[in-house]
Amino acid sequence: MILAIVIGVAAALEDGGGKKDGANKSAAATASAEPSATSAPTATGSAAAEVITPQNNPEFAALLTTDSCDNANQDFATKYRGRTVAFDGSIVHMAPHGDYDTRYDFLLGPGDKGPNTGIGPAFKYEDVNTLDLKLTGRNIPATVRAGDRFRLVAEVGEFNAKQCIFFLDPVSTEIQ
Structure with a gap:
């Protein structure tokens, strides 16, 4: 089963996203949504770094x-x-x-x-x-x-x- 997933992912990457059908559009929307989801923890992480403690202030x-x-x-x-x-x-x-x-x-x-x-x-x-x-x-x-x-x-x-x-x-x- 893992081999089938690896082959499927490799085939999708090899295609290069040349197809313009609805499946690729939703995949692109998901992909573009992922960076904003990952950027939120980064912002939270930097806010956590700004907490004032006796050790850093x-x-x-x-x-x-x-x-x-x-x-x-x-x-x-x-x-x-x-x-x-x-x-x-x-x-x-x-x-x-x-x-x-x-x-x-x-x-x-x-x-x-x-x-x-x-x-x-x-x-x-x-x-x-x-x-x-x-x-x-x-x-x-x-x-x-x-x-x-x-x-x-x-x-x-x-x-x-x-x-x-x-x-x-x-x-x-x-x-x-």
Whole structure:
């Protein structure tokens, strides 16, 4: 059977596409559709390469390891607003958002110390439910709580200098 397929493909290639019937037209349409399908992963791949991490961005690495609320925070938020960051972090605190029972405000910190986090800026996911966290990884829990550790991937929002809080929008949250 494999031999028959190889012979069929070779015969089609030998023909050189000289026939102008409907079969060749649909084959050409399929072939022209394939490059756009393959170009989408390439675009996604390049977007993934642009994720800001402490390993590829010294500014971000410095923010995650200091406890000051200076202009570097505002500068980073302004420069990278709308860009994606990824870092290992934990839930420092979570509280219901307003009067909601299933929507929360999450205060997040770099590292794995949860409520005992003492370095880095405070990051906040505001008005999200646990489905918005887009949990991935092994053993996804039914609930999350303060102290849980994650690989956080999020979009940079604004920085509130009065509260010294970075607002982020979750992209994905990998269980650690």
